[in-house]
Amino acid sequence: MSSKQSRSSRAALRPRRTLAFRLSATYALVGLLLVFLATASLYIVLRTELDRSTELFLADKLHVLGTMLRERPDDEDALHEEIELESAARRYQRFYIRLLDEHGQPIMTTPGMAEQLDIAELSSRTRGHAGHPIAMAGRHEQPFRVTTAMLAVGTPPTHSDAVQIAIDISQEEELLARYRLWFWGILLTTSALFPLVGYGIARRGIRPVEEIAATARRITSTNLRERIESEGYPSELASLAGTFNEMLERLEESFERISRFSADIAHDLRTPVNNIRGEVEVALARSRTADEYRDVLESSLEEAVRLSELVGDLLFLARAESPFSELHREGVNIGELLTKVRDYYEALASDAGISLLVSDGAQQLNVELDRSLMLRAVSNLVSNAIAHTQHGGTVTLAATDEGATIRIEVFDTGIGIPVEALPRVFDRFFRVDPSRSKTSGGSGLGLAIVQSILTLHGGSVEIISQLNHGTCVKLRMPALATQ
Ligand SMILES: Nc1ncnc2c1ncn2[C@@H]1O[C@H](COP(=O)(O)OP(=O)(O)OP(=O)(O)O)[C@@H](O)[C@H]1O
Ligand SMILES: [Mg+2]
Known part of the structure; x- marks a missing residue:
C-alpha cells in the first residue's frame, strides 16, 4: 500500500468530528485565551502600579528627610514627628526609618524597627544600593521594600547622615494574592462554562443545516414534493434552502417530463404492435386465400415501418441530446x-x-x-x-x-x-x-x-x-x- 493510500485510509478510520464540536471547541479555546490574556495583563498592571507607588513613597520620604536635614538640621521635633510618630500613627503600610550619623551611630529610630527587621541584614543588603529599593523579608517573614541614602546636613553641608527606610508591603502582597485566587477562579469557571455555552450556540446555529440534510434524506424519485421551510433561518442558510428548493423544483419537473415521455412512448409503441397482432390473429383464425394473406402482410408491413420509424426518431432524439453527438x-x-x-x-x-x-x-x-x-x-x-x-x-x-x-x-x-x-x-x-x-x-x-x-x-x-x-x-x- 502506498503512503498516500495508507494516509487516506487512516483518515477514513479517524472518527469525523461534528461541526458543533469544532465550533464549540474553537469558541471555548479562543474565549479562554482572551480571558487569560485580559486577567493576566490586569494582574501585571496592578503589580507594577503597586511597586511604583511603594517606590514613590520611599522617594518621597527620602526627599522630606533630606530637606529637613539640609534646612533645619537642629529641629529635633520635626525629625521626631517624621521618624518616630508618623509611622506609629499608621495602621496599614507601616514604615520604619533609621537615621545614622557620619560615624554610623544611630541618632533616631522608628520604635519597633528592631523587632520587625534584622538591622544588620538591612545594613548589609542595602549597602551599595543607595536610592534603589530592594525586597527583603522581615523577622516574621513579612515582605518589605528597603532603601538607603546619604543625606547632606546643614546649609552649606557640614557632613552627611545615612538614612535607612523600610516599608511593610504585606497589604499589597495580600491584595495580589487575593487577585491571583480570583484569577484562577475565573479561569476555572470560564473553562467549564465556555465549552457549554459554545456548544449551545453552535447547535442552534447548525440546526437549519441538519433540517436541510433530513429533508434531503427523505427525498426519493417518488417523493419529490418535499420542500424546506426556511422561515426563521439566517439569510445565508435561507438562500441555501431556497437554492435547494429550486433544485427540487427542477428535478420534479424533469421527472414528470420523463415519466410523461415514457408513458407516451409506451402508448405509441403499443398501437402498431396491437394492430399487427390483431390482424395476424384474425388472419390465422381460419384458412385464407393467397390475396387475403397478402393484404394482411402488406398492412403488417405498414405498421412495422411505422414502428421502426418511431423507434428511429426516438433513437435520433436520444443521440442528439448526448453531449458526444457531433x-x-x-x-x-x-x-x-x-x-x-x-x-x-x-x-x-x-x-x-x-x-x-x-x-x-x-x-x-x-x-x-x-x-x-x-x-x-x-x-x-x-x-x-x-x-x-x-x-x-x-x-x-x-x-x-x-x-x-x-x-x-x-x-x-x-x-x-x-x-x-x-x-x-x-x-x-x-x-x-x-x-x-x-x-x-x-x-x-x-x-x-x-x-x-x-x-x-x-x-x-x-x-x-x-x-x-x-x-x-x-x-x-x-x-x-x-x-
Ligand atoms: N404547418 C403546420 N400547420 C398546422 N399544424 C401544424 C403544422 N406543423 C405542425 N403542426 C401541429 O403541430 C403538431 C406537432 O408537429 P410534429 O411535426 O412535431 O408532429 P407530427 O407531425 O404530428 O408527427 P411526426 O412529425 O412525428 O410524424 C402536429 O401534430 C400539428 O398538429
Ligand atoms: Mg411532423
Missing part, C-alpha cells in the same frame, strides 16, 4: 438543398392539390452545415405543411441571408395552429389534434427533432401561426460561410 459539417448550397426537398415532396403535394414552391434568392447562399440533418429538418417542416394545408393551398420554401445568421423558412396557407397550442408544438409527442394526426401517421416527434437539429447547429426555431390562414416556421443558424 455534426458532419460540409459546404451546402441552400438553394440546392431546398430544391431537393421540393423534388422529394412534389408528387405528394400535387396529389393533395398543393403548390410547392422554392422562392428565389436561396441559390446564392452557401453555408457549412450537416447536409443530411438539415435535409431531415426541412423535410419534417414540409411534411407538416402538406399535411395541414387544404387542396388549392401553397407551401413555400425560402432562405434569407441575415448577416450573422441564415434563415430558412417554410410557410403554408394551411389550417394554422391555435394560439394556446403554439408553446407546446416542440414538445415530444405533442399533437394539436391527436385523433386527426393519427390518420396521417404523425407521432408528434417531427418538430422536436427539428429543434434538436437546430440546437446542434447552434441555431434556433421559431413558429408563427394564424388559425385558418397558415403557419410559418423559421430556422435560424450561424452563417458559417464555406471556404
Whole structure:
C-alpha cells in the first residue's frame, strides 16, 4: 500500500468530528485565551502600579528627610514627628526609618524597627544600593521594600547622615494574592462554562443545516414534493434552502417530463404492435386465400415501418441530446438543398392539390452545415405543411441571408395552429389534434427533432401561426460561410 493510500485510509478510520464540536471547541479555546490574556495583563498592571507607588513613597520620604536635614538640621521635633510618630500613627503600610550619623551611630529610630527587621541584614543588603529599593523579608517573614541614602546636613553641608527606610508591603502582597485566587477562579469557571455555552450556540446555529440534510434524506424519485421551510433561518442558510428548493423544483419537473415521455412512448409503441397482432390473429383464425394473406402482410408491413420509424426518431432524439453527438459539417448550397426537398415532396403535394414552391434568392447562399440533418429538418417542416394545408393551398420554401445568421423558412396557407397550442408544438409527442394526426401517421416527434437539429447547429426555431390562414416556421443558424 502506498503512503498516500495508507494516509487516506487512516483518515477514513479517524472518527469525523461534528461541526458543533469544532465550533464549540474553537469558541471555548479562543474565549479562554482572551480571558487569560485580559486577567493576566490586569494582574501585571496592578503589580507594577503597586511597586511604583511603594517606590514613590520611599522617594518621597527620602526627599522630606533630606530637606529637613539640609534646612533645619537642629529641629529635633520635626525629625521626631517624621521618624518616630508618623509611622506609629499608621495602621496599614507601616514604615520604619533609621537615621545614622557620619560615624554610623544611630541618632533616631522608628520604635519597633528592631523587632520587625534584622538591622544588620538591612545594613548589609542595602549597602551599595543607595536610592534603589530592594525586597527583603522581615523577622516574621513579612515582605518589605528597603532603601538607603546619604543625606547632606546643614546649609552649606557640614557632613552627611545615612538614612535607612523600610516599608511593610504585606497589604499589597495580600491584595495580589487575593487577585491571583480570583484569577484562577475565573479561569476555572470560564473553562467549564465556555465549552457549554459554545456548544449551545453552535447547535442552534447548525440546526437549519441538519433540517436541510433530513429533508434531503427523505427525498426519493417518488417523493419529490418535499420542500424546506426556511422561515426563521439566517439569510445565508435561507438562500441555501431556497437554492435547494429550486433544485427540487427542477428535478420534479424533469421527472414528470420523463415519466410523461415514457408513458407516451409506451402508448405509441403499443398501437402498431396491437394492430399487427390483431390482424395476424384474425388472419390465422381460419384458412385464407393467397390475396387475403397478402393484404394482411402488406398492412403488417405498414405498421412495422411505422414502428421502426418511431423507434428511429426516438433513437435520433436520444443521440442528439448526448453531449458526444457531433455534426458532419460540409459546404451546402441552400438553394440546392431546398430544391431537393421540393423534388422529394412534389408528387405528394400535387396529389393533395398543393403548390410547392422554392422562392428565389436561396441559390446564392452557401453555408457549412450537416447536409443530411438539415435535409431531415426541412423535410419534417414540409411534411407538416402538406399535411395541414387544404387542396388549392401553397407551401413555400425560402432562405434569407441575415448577416450573422441564415434563415430558412417554410410557410403554408394551411389550417394554422391555435394560439394556446403554439408553446407546446416542440414538445415530444405533442399533437394539436391527436385523433386527426393519427390518420396521417404523425407521432408528434417531427418538430422536436427539428429543434434538436437546430440546437446542434447552434441555431434556433421559431413558429408563427394564424388559425385558418397558415403557419410559418423559421430556422435560424450561424452563417458559417464555406471556404
Ligand atoms: N404547418 C403546420 N400547420 C398546422 N399544424 C401544424 C403544422 N406543423 C405542425 N403542426 C401541429 O403541430 C403538431 C406537432 O408537429 P410534429 O411535426 O412535431 O408532429 P407530427 O407531425 O404530428 O408527427 P411526426 O412529425 O412525428 O410524424 C402536429 O401534430 C400539428 O398538429
Ligand atoms: Mg411532423
